[in-house]
Amino acid sequence: MILPPLPPVAPHWRPAGPDMLRLLAAQHRGLVAGPRTADLVRHLSAEEQYLYPTVRAVLPGGAALADAELAAGAAIRAALRAGAPVAGLLREHVQRCEERLFPALREALDEVALVRLGNRVVVAAEAAPTRPHLGTPSRPPWNRLVDPVVGVLDRVRDTFSAPAGRAPS
Numbered sequence: 001m002i003l004p005p006l007p008p009v010a011p012h013w014r015p016a017g018p019d020m021l022r023l024l025a026a027q028h029r030g031l032v033a034g035p036r037t038a039d040l041v042r043h044l045s046a047e048e049q050y051l052y053p054t055v056r057a058v059l060p061g062g063a064a065l066a067d068a069e070l071a072a073g074a075a076i077r078a079a080l081r082a083g084a085p086v087a088g089l090l091r092e093h094v095q096r097c098e099e100r101l102f103p104a105l106r107e108a109l110d111e112v113a114l115v116r117l118g119n120r121v122v123v124a125a126e127a128a129p130t131r132p133h134l135g136t137p138s139r140p141p142w143n144r145l146v147d148p149v150v151g152v153l154d155r156v157r158d159t160f161s162a163p164a165g166r167a168p169s
Helices: 018-032 037-058 062-084 089-108 110-125 142-161
Strands: none
Touching: 018 037, 018 089, 018 110, 037 062, 037 089, 037 142, 062 089, 089 142, 110 142
16 A cells, blocks of 8 residues: 555545645646756656555556656656756656556545645655756655655755855755
């Protein structure tokens, strides 16, 4: 199971927060409109921590789908690191997620699970690195431990390398 079980709750109870699939789809729209490196790297990190393990756990053939998306994410990071254009890779990623993964997950998971995962995606994206790091782990549990530490180091670096008068991303 992706998440620990909930304690007993009233049958009508619903957790507060965004549904993981709606949240990631909204991020996709923003990234396609004009990707910023920090936003894209944080988004990829959150997907690696929660979307792909969920795909792996609940969808038939999920391991192959998750592995393919992990490879695509690595290609996007490598392109970012090299300063190469990522728009085409990003469009392909968005299309695969929104046409294939999200509909299948929406059928496989209930609203409570999607909202609980969405809340974790929000936290993961906030703590994630802001720069592409090709050598960091891309699978749980290691990425959930390493990414927040690297994220702190990136934010320190961003603070000291931001041009005067401009806040770091």
